[in-house]
Amino acid sequence: MTSASAKRRSPGRPAANDGGDSAGQRTRLLDAALARFVRDGMTATTARGIAEEAGVTPALLNYYFGGRDALQQAVVEERLMPVLRHVGAQLALAGDDPATLIASFTSAIGEAVAEYPWLPTLWLREVLLDGGALREVFLRHGADMLPRALAQRFVAAQKSGRLNPELDPRLLVVSLVGLTLFPAAAAPIWRQVFAADDIDMTSLQEHTWRLLHDGLRLEDAE
Amino acid sequence: MTSASAKRRSPGRPAANDGGDSAGQRTRLLDAALARFVRDGMTATTARGIAEEAGVTPALLNYYFGGRDALQQAVVEERLMPVLRHVGAQLALAGDDPATLIASFTSAIGEAVAEYPWLPTLWLREVLLDGGALREVFLRHGADMLPRALAQRFVAAQKSGRLNPELDPRLLVVSLVGLTLFPAAAAPIWRQVFAADDIDMTSLQEHTWRLLHDGLRLEDAE
DNA sequence: TGTACATCAGTGAACGCGCGTTCACTGATGTAC
C-alpha cells in the first residue's frame, strides 16, 4: 500500500489534501501519455494504457481532454513543440560561422536530449519515419525553423569559402541529424551490442565532432 | 472489375487456372504483411488489415500461418533475415583496408535499399528504436555478423595506422548507420522539406563519402 | 474412359475480448444567506 499507484481512490470528489498531487491529474495524464508514446509508439498506445500508466480511470482522460486524439494533440503542443521552439531559438542565436553553427546545433541537441530523454525516439518514430503521426505537424510548424534555416546558412558559409563546397548543404543537415538524434535514439541497442557502458553522451559528441572535422583520415587519401 | 483485388472469389476450392496467382497466397500474405508493417509499424498492424492488403479473408492468415504472431515471425525469417545475411556476407568478402571496407558497407547498404525499399524503415523502427519488435531477433542473429564484425576490423585498421585513431571504432559503426540507413529511411521527409527531387540515392552516397573522407573542411581548422 | 471419394484451398459467420467513449452517480468543496 506504499505505492502511489496501488492506493484506490474512494468515490466522490477527492479531499483537497490528497497526497500532494496538486500538480493535477491533467499533467499526470500528459506525462503518462508521453511515456507510453515513446515506449510503444503513438498509434499503438491505447487510452486505457495511458490511464493505467497515470494510475487513473480511463474516463478521466475524456474528462480532461475530451478524447484520446485530443490528448495526443495536447502532448504535442505542450511537450514536444516547446522543445523544438527552444532548439530553434538557440540555433537562431548562433553566429554565421559554420564551426560555431554546427557546434551550437550538436550541443543544443545534446542538451535537449539530456533534459528530455524521450525526444530522439519520439522524433524518429513519429516525425522522420514513414507513416509517422507527427509528420504533418512538423512540416507546418518546424521545418522552416530548423532544417531549412540550417541549410540556408550552410549555403552562405560555402559562398564565403568557410565550408567544404563539395557537400550538399541540404544533405549536410540530414547527415547532422543522422549523427546526433539518431545515435541518441539508438543508444540502448548499441550500448548492448558493444557492451559500451563506458561511452556517455559527451564522448559521443566528441567522437562526432572529430569525425565531422577531420573525416576518417584514411592512409591512402588521394 | 479490372483490379485484381476487386474480384470476389467464389466459394469452394479455387480453379487451378485462377489468374496466374500460382505464386501462392502464402507469398501474397507475406508481402502484404511486410507492406503494412512498414507503413504502420508491426505492433499497430492488424491481421484484418494484412488480409485486406492481400485481398483475402482474415481466416486465410490462420490457415497458412496459424496466427498473426506466426505470420510476423515468418516475415522476419523469410524476408528480413535473408537481406541481413546477404549484407553480412558482402561485408565478410571485403578486404581489411578500411577505405574498401567502408565503401563496401555503404554500397552494400545502398544496393539492399535499392532492391528492398522497406528495409531502412523496418530496420529503424523495429530494431533500433526503443521497444522495437525485432530487437531480440537482431541481438541473437545479426549483432555478431554486422556491427561487431565491422567494429573489430576498424580496431585492426587503427592499429596499423590506416584509420583516424581518435575515432571510437564502435561509435564509428553507429555513425555509419546514421549516415546510410537513417537518411534512406528519412528520405520522404527530407525530400519534402527541401523540395529535393533532384537528389537521388547515388548523390546521397557521394555526399556521404565526401563528408566521411574530407570532413567539413572548415576555414579555421586548427 | 468413368466414377466414387478423399483431399485441398479456401470462405463466411460467429466467438469472446479489449478498445474508446458515455453517462448517471458520488462525495468533498466553495458560496450565499
Added chain:
DNA sequence: TGTACATCAGTGAACGCGCGTTCACTGATGTAC
C-alpha cells in the same frame, strides 16, 4: 457561526465496435479402381 445547495473532481458500469481466432462448410482437384 450554521446551513442549504451549486459546483467540482472524479468513478464505475455499460455501450457499440473492431480485433484475432475458430469452425463448419464448400466446391475444385487428384487418385484408385
